[in-house]
Amino acid sequence: MHKLRLSNLAAYLILILMSVFVLFPFVWTFLTSIKTEVQMFAIPPVVVPDPATLQHYQAIIDEGKFQSFMGNSLTVALVSTVLSLAVGIPASYGFAKYRYRFSGMLFAGVIATRMFPPIVLGVPFFLMMRQLGLINTELALIITYLPLQLTLIIWILEGFFRQLPHEIEEAAEIDGLGTLGKFLKIAVPLSLPAVGVASIFSFLAAWNEFMFALTLTRTQETQTMPVGIAGYVTTFQTFWGKMSATGILYIIPVILFTIIAQKGMIKGLTAGATKE
Incomplete structure:
Protein backbone atom coordinates (compact mmCIF):
# COMPACT_ATOMS: atom_id res chain seq x y z
CA MET A 1 0.00 0.00 0.00
CA LEU A 54 -6.59 45.70 -22.61
CA GLN A 55 -5.00 48.40 -24.76
CA HIS A 56 -3.15 45.91 -26.95
CA TYR A 57 -6.35 43.99 -27.73
CA GLN A 58 -8.10 47.26 -28.54
CA ALA A 59 -5.21 48.32 -30.76
CA ILE A 60 -5.16 45.19 -32.93
CA ILE A 61 -8.94 45.30 -33.37
CA ASP A 62 -8.88 48.99 -34.31
CA GLU A 63 -6.10 48.43 -36.87
CA GLY A 64 -8.28 45.95 -38.77
CA LYS A 65 -5.40 43.63 -39.62
CA PHE A 66 -6.46 40.99 -37.11
CA GLN A 67 -9.84 40.44 -38.75
CA SER A 68 -8.24 40.10 -42.18
CA PHE A 69 -5.56 37.66 -41.05
CA MET A 70 -8.05 35.59 -39.05
CA GLY A 71 -10.46 35.39 -41.98
CA ASN A 72 -7.69 34.28 -44.32
CA SER A 73 -6.47 31.63 -41.87
CA LEU A 74 -9.98 30.24 -41.38
CA THR A 75 -10.67 30.14 -45.11
CA VAL A 76 -7.41 28.44 -46.06
CA ALA A 77 -7.43 25.96 -43.16
CA LEU A 78 -11.09 24.95 -43.53
CA VAL A 79 -11.12 24.62 -47.32
CA SER A 80 -7.84 22.69 -47.49
CA THR A 81 -8.95 20.40 -44.66
CA VAL A 82 -12.31 19.59 -46.27
CA LEU A 83 -10.71 18.90 -49.65
CA SER A 84 -7.93 16.77 -48.17
CA LEU A 85 -10.49 14.73 -46.20
CA ALA A 86 -12.57 14.22 -49.35
CA VAL A 87 -9.53 12.66 -51.04
CA GLY A 88 -7.78 11.17 -48.02
CA ILE A 89 -10.66 9.11 -46.59
CA PRO A 90 -11.24 6.94 -49.69
CA ALA A 91 -7.49 6.79 -50.34
CA SER A 92 -6.89 5.49 -46.81
CA TYR A 93 -9.62 2.90 -47.23
CA GLY A 94 -8.12 1.76 -50.51
CA PHE A 95 -4.63 1.38 -49.04
CA ALA A 96 -6.02 -0.54 -46.05
CA LYS A 97 -8.41 -2.95 -47.78
CA TYR A 98 -6.99 -3.60 -51.25
CA ARG A 99 -3.62 -5.12 -52.01
CA TYR A 100 -2.06 -5.00 -55.43
CA ARG A 101 1.39 -4.97 -56.92
CA PHE A 102 3.59 -2.27 -55.40
CA SER A 103 0.75 -1.05 -53.15
CA GLY A 104 3.03 -1.26 -50.12
CA MET A 105 5.74 0.72 -51.87
CA LEU A 106 3.21 3.31 -53.00
CA PHE A 107 1.90 3.73 -49.46
CA ALA A 108 5.44 4.02 -48.09
CA GLY A 109 6.23 6.61 -50.77
CA VAL A 110 3.18 8.69 -49.87
CA ILE A 111 4.06 8.65 -46.18
CA ALA A 112 7.75 9.32 -46.90
CA THR A 113 6.88 12.66 -48.48
CA ARG A 114 5.93 13.80 -44.99
CA MET A 115 9.58 13.51 -44.00
CA PHE A 116 10.73 16.23 -46.41
CA PRO A 117 11.52 19.51 -44.64
CA PRO A 118 9.13 22.23 -45.87
CA ILE A 119 12.07 24.38 -46.96
CA VAL A 120 12.96 21.72 -49.57
CA LEU A 121 9.51 22.06 -51.14
CA GLY A 122 9.40 25.84 -50.93
CA VAL A 123 11.11 26.63 -54.25
CA PRO A 124 9.20 24.04 -56.36
CA PHE A 125 5.85 25.24 -55.00
CA PHE A 126 6.81 28.88 -55.54
CA LEU A 127 7.83 28.26 -59.16
CA MET A 128 4.67 26.27 -59.82
CA MET A 129 2.40 28.95 -58.36
CA ARG A 130 4.21 31.66 -60.28
CA GLN A 131 3.70 29.77 -63.55
CA LEU A 132 0.00 29.42 -62.71
CA GLY A 133 -0.30 33.10 -61.80
CA LEU A 134 -1.45 32.28 -58.27
CA ILE A 135 1.18 34.12 -56.23
CA ASN A 136 -0.47 36.25 -53.52
CA THR A 137 -3.74 34.31 -53.55
CA GLU A 138 -5.44 32.12 -50.97
CA LEU A 139 -5.85 29.45 -53.65
CA ALA A 140 -2.06 29.07 -53.82
CA LEU A 141 -1.96 28.20 -50.12
CA ILE A 142 -4.88 25.78 -50.42
CA ILE A 143 -3.23 23.92 -53.31
CA THR A 144 0.10 23.83 -51.46
CA TYR A 145 -1.41 22.56 -48.21
CA LEU A 146 -3.45 19.79 -49.86
CA PRO A 147 -0.64 17.25 -50.43
CA LEU A 148 0.89 18.03 -47.04
CA GLN A 149 -2.40 17.44 -45.23
CA LEU A 150 -3.25 14.44 -47.39
CA THR A 151 -0.24 12.42 -46.25
CA LEU A 152 -1.13 13.12 -42.62
CA ILE A 153 -4.74 12.00 -43.10
CA ILE A 154 -3.75 8.81 -44.94
CA TRP A 155 -1.22 7.97 -42.23
CA ILE A 156 -3.83 8.34 -39.46
CA LEU A 157 -6.79 6.65 -41.16
CA GLU A 158 -5.10 3.73 -42.91
CA GLY A 159 -4.36 2.00 -39.62
CA PHE A 160 -7.94 2.44 -38.46
CA PHE A 161 -9.50 1.07 -41.65
CA ARG A 162 -7.10 -1.87 -41.55
CA GLN A 163 -8.46 -2.86 -38.12
CA LEU A 164 -12.13 -2.84 -39.14
CA PRO A 165 -13.51 -6.39 -38.63
CA HIS A 166 -13.85 -8.34 -41.87
CA GLU A 167 -17.06 -9.91 -40.54
CA ILE A 168 -18.87 -6.58 -40.74
CA GLU A 169 -18.01 -6.12 -44.41
CA GLU A 170 -18.87 -9.74 -45.18
CA ALA A 171 -22.28 -9.23 -43.58
CA ALA A 172 -22.73 -6.09 -45.68
CA GLU A 173 -21.91 -8.06 -48.84
CA ILE A 174 -24.54 -10.64 -47.91
CA ASP A 175 -27.04 -7.78 -47.60
CA GLY A 176 -26.19 -6.79 -51.16
CA LEU A 177 -23.83 -3.87 -50.62
CA GLY A 178 -21.07 -3.37 -53.16
CA THR A 179 -17.67 -1.78 -52.66
CA LEU A 180 -19.02 1.78 -52.64
CA GLY A 181 -21.89 0.82 -50.37
CA LYS A 182 -19.58 -0.84 -47.85
CA PHE A 183 -17.38 2.22 -47.84
CA LEU A 184 -20.14 4.80 -47.45
CA LYS A 185 -22.54 2.90 -45.17
CA ILE A 186 -20.14 0.82 -43.07
CA ALA A 187 -16.55 2.09 -43.11
CA VAL A 188 -17.18 5.84 -43.01
CA PRO A 189 -19.73 5.83 -40.13
CA LEU A 190 -17.50 3.55 -38.04
CA SER A 191 -14.46 5.72 -38.73
CA LEU A 192 -15.96 9.06 -37.68
CA PRO A 193 -13.92 9.32 -34.42
CA ALA A 194 -10.69 8.69 -36.34
CA VAL A 195 -11.80 11.09 -39.08
CA GLY A 196 -12.36 13.69 -36.37
CA VAL A 197 -8.80 13.26 -35.14
CA ALA A 198 -7.42 13.42 -38.68
CA SER A 199 -9.41 16.57 -39.41
CA ILE A 200 -8.13 18.29 -36.26
CA PHE A 201 -4.48 17.51 -36.99
CA SER A 202 -4.96 18.45 -40.63
CA PHE A 203 -6.62 21.73 -39.68
CA LEU A 204 -3.86 22.57 -37.22
CA ALA A 205 -1.19 21.85 -39.83
CA ALA A 206 -2.69 24.52 -42.09
CA TRP A 207 -3.67 26.82 -39.22
CA ASN A 208 -0.11 27.12 -37.89
CA GLU A 209 1.85 26.91 -41.17
CA PHE A 210 4.23 29.82 -41.69
CA MET A 211 6.86 29.21 -44.36
CA PHE A 212 4.62 28.68 -47.39
CA ALA A 213 2.30 31.48 -46.26
CA LEU A 214 5.27 33.83 -46.08
CA THR A 215 6.63 32.70 -49.47
CA LEU A 216 3.40 32.67 -51.48
CA THR A 217 1.58 35.75 -50.14
CA ARG A 218 2.48 39.41 -50.24
CA THR A 219 -0.35 41.58 -48.92
CA GLN A 220 -2.64 41.79 -45.91
CA GLU A 221 -5.58 40.69 -48.05
CA THR A 222 -4.12 37.19 -48.51
CA GLN A 223 -1.68 36.67 -45.64
CA THR A 224 -2.58 34.33 -42.78
CA MET A 225 -2.22 34.96 -39.06
CA PRO A 226 1.27 33.42 -38.54
CA VAL A 227 2.66 35.85 -41.11
CA GLY A 228 0.69 38.69 -39.54
CA ILE A 229 2.10 37.92 -36.10
CA ALA A 230 5.64 37.86 -37.50
CA GLY A 231 4.97 41.35 -38.87
CA TYR A 232 5.06 42.75 -35.33
CA VAL A 233 8.82 42.14 -35.34
CA THR A 234 10.35 45.07 -37.21
CA THR A 235 13.87 46.37 -37.73
CA PHE A 236 13.56 49.01 -35.02
CA GLN A 237 11.03 47.56 -32.58
CA THR A 238 9.20 44.43 -31.49
CA PHE A 239 5.58 45.04 -30.51
CA TRP A 240 5.39 42.48 -27.72
CA GLY A 241 1.98 43.58 -26.47
CA LYS A 242 0.24 43.38 -29.84
CA MET A 243 2.01 40.13 -30.69
CA SER A 244 0.92 38.51 -27.43
CA ALA A 245 -2.67 39.75 -27.70
CA THR A 246 -2.93 38.48 -31.27
CA GLY A 247 -1.51 35.10 -30.26
CA ILE A 248 -4.00 34.71 -27.41
CA LEU A 249 -6.99 35.53 -29.62
CA TYR A 250 -5.64 33.28 -32.37
CA ILE A 251 -5.54 30.14 -30.21
CA ILE A 252 -9.00 30.56 -28.66
CA PRO A 253 -10.95 28.96 -31.58
CA VAL A 254 -8.62 25.95 -31.61
CA ILE A 255 -8.83 25.47 -27.83
CA LEU A 256 -12.63 25.64 -27.86
CA PHE A 257 -12.86 23.18 -30.75
CA THR A 258 -10.46 20.78 -29.07
CA ILE A 259 -12.40 20.88 -25.79
CA ILE A 260 -15.66 20.15 -27.60
CA ALA A 261 -14.14 17.29 -29.59
CA GLN A 262 -12.10 15.87 -26.71
CA LYS A 263 -14.08 12.65 -26.23
CA GLY A 264 -14.05 11.88 -29.93
CA MET A 265 -10.33 12.62 -30.09
CA ILE A 266 -9.52 10.16 -27.30
CA LYS A 267 -11.60 7.44 -28.95
CA GLY A 268 -10.08 8.14 -32.33
CA LEU A 269 -6.50 8.23 -31.10
CA THR A 270 -6.86 4.76 -29.57
CA ALA A 271 -8.63 3.34 -32.62
CA GLY A 272 -6.53 0.93 -34.63
CA ALA A 273 -3.97 0.66 -31.84
CA THR A 274 -4.77 -2.97 -31.01
CA LYS A 275 -3.99 -6.08 -32.98
CA GLU A 276 -6.51 -8.70 -33.94
Whole structure:
Protein backbone atom coordinates (compact mmCIF):
# COMPACT_ATOMS: atom_id res chain seq x y z
CA MET A 1 0.00 0.00 0.00
CA HIS A 2 2.85 2.37 0.88
CA LYS A 3 4.60 1.66 -2.43
CA LEU A 4 1.31 2.24 -4.27
CA ARG A 5 0.88 5.65 -2.65
CA LEU A 6 4.45 6.61 -3.50
CA SER A 7 3.95 5.57 -7.13
CA ASN A 8 0.71 7.58 -7.29
CA LEU A 9 2.45 10.60 -5.77
CA ALA A 10 5.28 10.32 -8.28
CA ALA A 11 2.77 10.08 -11.13
CA TYR A 12 0.94 13.20 -9.91
CA LEU A 13 4.20 15.12 -9.57
CA ILE A 14 5.20 14.20 -13.12
CA LEU A 15 1.78 15.27 -14.42
CA ILE A 16 2.01 18.57 -12.55
CA LEU A 17 5.50 19.28 -13.90
CA MET A 18 4.40 18.43 -17.44
CA SER A 19 1.34 20.66 -17.09
CA VAL A 20 3.47 23.56 -15.88
CA PHE A 21 5.91 23.02 -18.75
CA VAL A 22 3.08 23.00 -21.32
CA LEU A 23 0.97 25.82 -19.87
CA PHE A 24 3.76 28.23 -18.93
CA PRO A 25 4.17 29.77 -22.43
CA PHE A 26 0.42 30.39 -22.70
CA VAL A 27 0.21 31.95 -19.23
CA TRP A 28 3.25 34.13 -19.86
CA THR A 29 1.89 35.25 -23.24
CA PHE A 30 -1.47 36.14 -21.68
CA LEU A 31 0.17 38.11 -18.86
CA THR A 32 2.31 39.96 -21.40
CA SER A 33 -0.78 40.83 -23.43
CA ILE A 34 -2.35 42.68 -20.48
CA LYS A 35 0.79 44.61 -19.46
CA THR A 36 1.59 48.19 -20.35
CA GLU A 37 4.80 48.97 -22.20
CA VAL A 38 6.36 50.20 -18.95
CA GLN A 39 5.42 47.01 -17.09
CA MET A 40 6.93 44.80 -19.82
CA PHE A 41 10.40 46.26 -19.41
CA ALA A 42 10.31 47.07 -15.70
CA ILE A 43 13.17 46.00 -13.42
CA PRO A 44 12.53 43.97 -11.35
CA PRO A 45 10.19 42.22 -13.81
CA VAL A 46 6.44 42.57 -13.30
CA VAL A 47 4.90 39.09 -13.35
CA VAL A 48 1.23 39.90 -12.70
CA PRO A 49 0.38 43.39 -13.95
CA ASP A 50 -1.42 45.75 -11.59
CA PRO A 51 -3.31 47.43 -13.06
CA ALA A 52 -3.91 45.24 -16.11
CA THR A 53 -4.75 46.76 -19.47
CA LEU A 54 -6.59 45.70 -22.61
CA GLN A 55 -5.00 48.40 -24.76
CA HIS A 56 -3.15 45.91 -26.95
CA TYR A 57 -6.35 43.99 -27.73
CA GLN A 58 -8.10 47.26 -28.54
CA ALA A 59 -5.21 48.32 -30.76
CA ILE A 60 -5.16 45.19 -32.93
CA ILE A 61 -8.94 45.30 -33.37
CA ASP A 62 -8.88 48.99 -34.31
CA GLU A 63 -6.10 48.43 -36.87
CA GLY A 64 -8.28 45.95 -38.77
CA LYS A 65 -5.40 43.63 -39.62
CA PHE A 66 -6.46 40.99 -37.11
CA GLN A 67 -9.84 40.44 -38.75
CA SER A 68 -8.24 40.10 -42.18
CA PHE A 69 -5.56 37.66 -41.05
CA MET A 70 -8.05 35.59 -39.05
CA GLY A 71 -10.46 35.39 -41.98
CA ASN A 72 -7.69 34.28 -44.32
CA SER A 73 -6.47 31.63 -41.87
CA LEU A 74 -9.98 30.24 -41.38
CA THR A 75 -10.67 30.14 -45.11
CA VAL A 76 -7.41 28.44 -46.06
CA ALA A 77 -7.43 25.96 -43.16
CA LEU A 78 -11.09 24.95 -43.53
CA VAL A 79 -11.12 24.62 -47.32
CA SER A 80 -7.84 22.69 -47.49
CA THR A 81 -8.95 20.40 -44.66
CA VAL A 82 -12.31 19.59 -46.27
CA LEU A 83 -10.71 18.90 -49.65
CA SER A 84 -7.93 16.77 -48.17
CA LEU A 85 -10.49 14.73 -46.20
CA ALA A 86 -12.57 14.22 -49.35
CA VAL A 87 -9.53 12.66 -51.04
CA GLY A 88 -7.78 11.17 -48.02
CA ILE A 89 -10.66 9.11 -46.59
CA PRO A 90 -11.24 6.94 -49.69
CA ALA A 91 -7.49 6.79 -50.34
CA SER A 92 -6.89 5.49 -46.81
CA TYR A 93 -9.62 2.90 -47.23
CA GLY A 94 -8.12 1.76 -50.51
CA PHE A 95 -4.63 1.38 -49.04
CA ALA A 96 -6.02 -0.54 -46.05
CA LYS A 97 -8.41 -2.95 -47.78
CA TYR A 98 -6.99 -3.60 -51.25
CA ARG A 99 -3.62 -5.12 -52.01
CA TYR A 100 -2.06 -5.00 -55.43
CA ARG A 101 1.39 -4.97 -56.92
CA PHE A 102 3.59 -2.27 -55.40
CA SER A 103 0.75 -1.05 -53.15
CA GLY A 104 3.03 -1.26 -50.12
CA MET A 105 5.74 0.72 -51.87
CA LEU A 106 3.21 3.31 -53.00
CA PHE A 107 1.90 3.73 -49.46
CA ALA A 108 5.44 4.02 -48.09
CA GLY A 109 6.23 6.61 -50.77
CA VAL A 110 3.18 8.69 -49.87
CA ILE A 111 4.06 8.65 -46.18
CA ALA A 112 7.75 9.32 -46.90
CA THR A 113 6.88 12.66 -48.48
CA ARG A 114 5.93 13.80 -44.99
CA MET A 115 9.58 13.51 -44.00
CA PHE A 116 10.73 16.23 -46.41
CA PRO A 117 11.52 19.51 -44.64
CA PRO A 118 9.13 22.23 -45.87
CA ILE A 119 12.07 24.38 -46.96
CA VAL A 120 12.96 21.72 -49.57
CA LEU A 121 9.51 22.06 -51.14
CA GLY A 122 9.40 25.84 -50.93
CA VAL A 123 11.11 26.63 -54.25
CA PRO A 124 9.20 24.04 -56.36
CA PHE A 125 5.85 25.24 -55.00
CA PHE A 126 6.81 28.88 -55.54
CA LEU A 127 7.83 28.26 -59.16
CA MET A 128 4.67 26.27 -59.82
CA MET A 129 2.40 28.95 -58.36
CA ARG A 130 4.21 31.66 -60.28
CA GLN A 131 3.70 29.77 -63.55
CA LEU A 132 0.00 29.42 -62.71
CA GLY A 133 -0.30 33.10 -61.80
CA LEU A 134 -1.45 32.28 -58.27
CA ILE A 135 1.18 34.12 -56.23
CA ASN A 136 -0.47 36.25 -53.52
CA THR A 137 -3.74 34.31 -53.55
CA GLU A 138 -5.44 32.12 -50.97
CA LEU A 139 -5.85 29.45 -53.65
CA ALA A 140 -2.06 29.07 -53.82
CA LEU A 141 -1.96 28.20 -50.12
CA ILE A 142 -4.88 25.78 -50.42
CA ILE A 143 -3.23 23.92 -53.31
CA THR A 144 0.10 23.83 -51.46
CA TYR A 145 -1.41 22.56 -48.21
CA LEU A 146 -3.45 19.79 -49.86
CA PRO A 147 -0.64 17.25 -50.43
CA LEU A 148 0.89 18.03 -47.04
CA GLN A 149 -2.40 17.44 -45.23
CA LEU A 150 -3.25 14.44 -47.39
CA THR A 151 -0.24 12.42 -46.25
CA LEU A 152 -1.13 13.12 -42.62
CA ILE A 153 -4.74 12.00 -43.10
CA ILE A 154 -3.75 8.81 -44.94
CA TRP A 155 -1.22 7.97 -42.23
CA ILE A 156 -3.83 8.34 -39.46
CA LEU A 157 -6.79 6.65 -41.16
CA GLU A 158 -5.10 3.73 -42.91
CA GLY A 159 -4.36 2.00 -39.62
CA PHE A 160 -7.94 2.44 -38.46
CA PHE A 161 -9.50 1.07 -41.65
CA ARG A 162 -7.10 -1.87 -41.55
CA GLN A 163 -8.46 -2.86 -38.12
CA LEU A 164 -12.13 -2.84 -39.14
CA PRO A 165 -13.51 -6.39 -38.63
CA HIS A 166 -13.85 -8.34 -41.87
CA GLU A 167 -17.06 -9.91 -40.54
CA ILE A 168 -18.87 -6.58 -40.74
CA GLU A 169 -18.01 -6.12 -44.41
CA GLU A 170 -18.87 -9.74 -45.18
CA ALA A 171 -22.28 -9.23 -43.58
CA ALA A 172 -22.73 -6.09 -45.68
CA GLU A 173 -21.91 -8.06 -48.84
CA ILE A 174 -24.54 -10.64 -47.91
CA ASP A 175 -27.04 -7.78 -47.60
CA GLY A 176 -26.19 -6.79 -51.16
CA LEU A 177 -23.83 -3.87 -50.62
CA GLY A 178 -21.07 -3.37 -53.16
CA THR A 179 -17.67 -1.78 -52.66
CA LEU A 180 -19.02 1.78 -52.64
CA GLY A 181 -21.89 0.82 -50.37
CA LYS A 182 -19.58 -0.84 -47.85
CA PHE A 183 -17.38 2.22 -47.84
CA LEU A 184 -20.14 4.80 -47.45
CA LYS A 185 -22.54 2.90 -45.17
CA ILE A 186 -20.14 0.82 -43.07
CA ALA A 187 -16.55 2.09 -43.11
CA VAL A 188 -17.18 5.84 -43.01
CA PRO A 189 -19.73 5.83 -40.13
CA LEU A 190 -17.50 3.55 -38.04
CA SER A 191 -14.46 5.72 -38.73
CA LEU A 192 -15.96 9.06 -37.68
CA PRO A 193 -13.92 9.32 -34.42
CA ALA A 194 -10.69 8.69 -36.34
CA VAL A 195 -11.80 11.09 -39.08
CA GLY A 196 -12.36 13.69 -36.37
CA VAL A 197 -8.80 13.26 -35.14
CA ALA A 198 -7.42 13.42 -38.68
CA SER A 199 -9.41 16.57 -39.41
CA ILE A 200 -8.13 18.29 -36.26
CA PHE A 201 -4.48 17.51 -36.99
CA SER A 202 -4.96 18.45 -40.63
CA PHE A 203 -6.62 21.73 -39.68
CA LEU A 204 -3.86 22.57 -37.22
CA ALA A 205 -1.19 21.85 -39.83
CA ALA A 206 -2.69 24.52 -42.09
CA TRP A 207 -3.67 26.82 -39.22
CA ASN A 208 -0.11 27.12 -37.89
CA GLU A 209 1.85 26.91 -41.17
CA PHE A 210 4.23 29.82 -41.69
CA MET A 211 6.86 29.21 -44.36
CA PHE A 212 4.62 28.68 -47.39
CA ALA A 213 2.30 31.48 -46.26
CA LEU A 214 5.27 33.83 -46.08
CA THR A 215 6.63 32.70 -49.47
CA LEU A 216 3.40 32.67 -51.48
CA THR A 217 1.58 35.75 -50.14
CA ARG A 218 2.48 39.41 -50.24
CA THR A 219 -0.35 41.58 -48.92
CA GLN A 220 -2.64 41.79 -45.91
CA GLU A 221 -5.58 40.69 -48.05
CA THR A 222 -4.12 37.19 -48.51
CA GLN A 223 -1.68 36.67 -45.64
CA THR A 224 -2.58 34.33 -42.78
CA MET A 225 -2.22 34.96 -39.06
CA PRO A 226 1.27 33.42 -38.54
CA VAL A 227 2.66 35.85 -41.11
CA GLY A 228 0.69 38.69 -39.54
CA ILE A 229 2.10 37.92 -36.10
CA ALA A 230 5.64 37.86 -37.50
CA GLY A 231 4.97 41.35 -38.87
CA TYR A 232 5.06 42.75 -35.33
CA VAL A 233 8.82 42.14 -35.34
CA THR A 234 10.35 45.07 -37.21
CA THR A 235 13.87 46.37 -37.73
CA PHE A 236 13.56 49.01 -35.02
CA GLN A 237 11.03 47.56 -32.58
CA THR A 238 9.20 44.43 -31.49
CA PHE A 239 5.58 45.04 -30.51
CA TRP A 240 5.39 42.48 -27.72
CA GLY A 241 1.98 43.58 -26.47
CA LYS A 242 0.24 43.38 -29.84
CA MET A 243 2.01 40.13 -30.69
CA SER A 244 0.92 38.51 -27.43
CA ALA A 245 -2.67 39.75 -27.70
CA THR A 246 -2.93 38.48 -31.27
CA GLY A 247 -1.51 35.10 -30.26
CA ILE A 248 -4.00 34.71 -27.41
CA LEU A 249 -6.99 35.53 -29.62
CA TYR A 250 -5.64 33.28 -32.37
CA ILE A 251 -5.54 30.14 -30.21
CA ILE A 252 -9.00 30.56 -28.66
CA PRO A 253 -10.95 28.96 -31.58
CA VAL A 254 -8.62 25.95 -31.61
CA ILE A 255 -8.83 25.47 -27.83
CA LEU A 256 -12.63 25.64 -27.86
CA PHE A 257 -12.86 23.18 -30.75
CA THR A 258 -10.46 20.78 -29.07
CA ILE A 259 -12.40 20.88 -25.79
CA ILE A 260 -15.66 20.15 -27.60
CA ALA A 261 -14.14 17.29 -29.59
CA GLN A 262 -12.10 15.87 -26.71
CA LYS A 263 -14.08 12.65 -26.23
CA GLY A 264 -14.05 11.88 -29.93
CA MET A 265 -10.33 12.62 -30.09
CA ILE A 266 -9.52 10.16 -27.30
CA LYS A 267 -11.60 7.44 -28.95
CA GLY A 268 -10.08 8.14 -32.33
CA LEU A 269 -6.50 8.23 -31.10
CA THR A 270 -6.86 4.76 -29.57
CA ALA A 271 -8.63 3.34 -32.62
CA GLY A 272 -6.53 0.93 -34.63
CA ALA A 273 -3.97 0.66 -31.84
CA THR A 274 -4.77 -2.97 -31.01
CA LYS A 275 -3.99 -6.08 -32.98
CA GLU A 276 -6.51 -8.70 -33.94
